[in-house]
Amino acid sequence: MSKLSVLPKADLLPILSRAALFRDFSPGELIEVLEAGQPRCIEESSFFFQQGDPASRLYVLTDGRVRLSQVTVDGQQVILRVIVPGQMFGAIGLTQPEALYPVSAEASEDSQALAWETGVFRRLCENRPGVSFDLMGMMTSYIQEMQDRYRELATERTEQRVARALLRLAAQLGRKVEEGVLVDMALSRQSLAEMTGTTLYTVSRLFSKWERRGVIQTGRERVVIVKPHDLVQIVEGLAE
Amino acid sequence: MSKLSVLPKADLLPILSRAALFRDFSPGELIEVLEAGQPRCIEESSFFFQQGDPASRLYVLTDGRVRLSQVTVDGQQVILRVIVPGQMFGAIGLTQPEALYPVSAEASEDSQALAWETGVFRRLCENRPGVSFDLMGMMTSYIQEMQDRYRELATERTEQRVARALLRLAAQLGRKVEEGVLVDMALSRQSLAEMTGTTLYTVSRLFSKWERRGVIQTGRERVVIVKPHDLVQIVEGLAE
């Protein structure tokens, strides 16, 4: 199952150049950045870092899928974000060198990333005033997303939130297949529950209902959205 | 009731210098920043800006209290944040000049702020590389707070969340009084419900219970925390 073949650096370049963070880097500068980073390979269900580790590195995912999650004192998990190749994560140490990671970064399949020591990365950026601006822009967007999701969690019914989560995942990692749009990652009922503040039982019951109506098709850790428009209706509270 | 006396600029200086954002500005630079800003006075329950307005300015509150909130399509409010003097708000336009404010900024009492055109402010910062770093640091902290609150909303019971909200408010705007720590703002059951994703009825019932036990004392839009430690126990789920 493991595809532990390490990607050669040559293959990383196009991935980095697609990353929003590096969008106005020249090819030469990109290579410089690339050389300064350390490739990391992590197997499924292992961690790039865990909540409470010193935040000494920041990462850009180059292959796989990563879940950023927190655990509560009594052991419940909450998934805050899913990372796909090209996205940055673990950047907190950039501004707060003494900080600990407030989340864990778990590979939900075998994954690879480039890692930079925060100090090294900070120096790489210092010559490029645009980068901190881009970083601020990314943070701003994420703040907005978190605010939206906070509002949804505070005001919407479980069914709407789960439908919304599916649409968000489809937008981020949807892949067109025969029957509709596949959410292209291993996605258990449990995971989706941890993304939406509900339980695996409720997600399972919703899936059963939606599948009966032909809105989605599901399998073990697999969801295909057949009628996205129907999910939108559910989100808007038009379908009961 | 209105204290519409405008603060003279001389009084603004010490407030600005307390603002985290300007902490390493020299007095001369601070005056320059101050002169570039426009003072704004807003009466209770009016708005500095509303959700959907073009994000053309950013603000630092100099007097009063401001609630940052979103409204849902069906009219429910969610309060995301309370702003006290010295804090910045509405900074989204700084990185995304075309953006619209994603929240409304409502004065919960007569309030005053300094406002800068985003373009002007950006130019003020360009000479000072430290500022964008400080801004990033503030954003990072806020992201962490939102993540924590998201987790709490997703996993904790209503009673715990309301207790937590009180402790947060006390930390931000607590004032020592005879009986304990007063949450120093007009705080209705409704507002607290909008901060914690519950209803005014449930908050009222919790207040009644806690008051019976002597944990808090309440009045109309007024809360005094008598036994903070008991609230901490409730947060930790030790007291039912």
Next chain:
DNA sequence: ATAGTTCTTTGCGCCAGCGCAAAGAGGAAA
């Protein structure tokens, strides 16, 4: 194959919290 593990489904009972309704209480304005 076979056994073991993990994920999923669904019946059932339960209860935390919602929300209406109606009465009460506190301030502000005239």
Next chain:
DNA sequence: TTTCCTCTTTGCGCTGGCGCAAAGAACTAT
């Protein structure tokens, strides 16, 4: 003082969603 408005309290009934339990399904390893 009286009126008006807003905020607060509490009884009551209801229900969305939780969570156990147990069976079934899908995948993995030997």
